[in-house]
Amino acid sequence: MNLIDQKSERMGDQMMRLEAIYQGGGVLRLLQPLDLPEGERVLLNLVEMPPFEDDDYLDTEYHRYCERNADYGVTLEQAPAALSKIQGSMADVIITAHIPTRSR
Numbered sequence: 001m002n003l004i005d006q007k008s009e010r011m012g013d014q015m016m017r018l019e020a021i022y023q024g025g026g027v028l029r030l031l032q033p034l035d036l037p038e039g040e041r042v043l044l045n046l047v048e049m050p051p052f053e054d055d056d057y058l059d060t061e062y063h064r065y066c067e068r069n070a071d072y073g074v075t076l077e078q079a080p081a082a083l084s085k086i087q088g089s090m091a092d093v094i095i096t097a098h099i100p101t102r103s104r
Contacts, residue, residue: 016034018030018031018034019031019049
């Protein structure tokens, strides 16, 4: 039994399916968070995905809504101060105040 098989038995064959984008130079950028301690060794099985159109993943109607309601008057320097005024979760604010009624 090799080292990988021994570790797999101890871990109970815990597997996760993750999507990533290859950025070159041996770097994969994950598209979702990974809950592993830093330095944890993993075994990767890579499956090349077919190309996709942006429309496959984008909510184009919501994107147009954001473009119509964007405040271009806020500069990059002003953004941290504006964001710090948000009480609680920013996701809650977006869901309750900014998403059109049809999406709720």
